[in-house]
Amino acid sequence: MQAAEVTKSIRKPTNLSLNSALLKEAKALGINVSRSAEAGIAEAVKRHKQKxxxxxxxxxxxxxxxxxxxxxxxLARHRQF
Known part of the structure; x- marks a missing residue:
């Protein structure tokens, strides 16, 4: 799924369990945790589909x-390189 498709689709509130120290650090750095989790899940889905x-x-x-x-x-005989 492309990033543009993810942002256009309907969003559904979801509960996740995350490492509290990692969550605290992400928030301190101003990272949008929902978007980052979504991007990570999209990448995992993509890899799974490829596999x-x-x-x-x-x-x-x-x-x-x-x-x-x-x-x-x-048709190798037609190759120019």
Whole structure:
């Protein structure tokens, strides 16, 4: 999810349990804890989706890589570099 999409979506109040010392330090530094938590969760969701996609497509990726190893890149003769 892009940051712009996150800010446009409907926000829902949520309770979180956070390390109290870390929370105190973040507030002292003027860090918006809600936005920072949201950004961290968005990054975790993105990484999880990437990992899931790689797992779901591992067979196809392995097959494609094996083909290229055995036969070279398709249309390689047309490459200019």
């Amino acid at each position: 899931q996609w790689l797992e779901d497509n591992a067979t196809a990726l392995a097959s494609s890589n094996a083909y290229v190893e055995a036969n070279g890149l398709p």
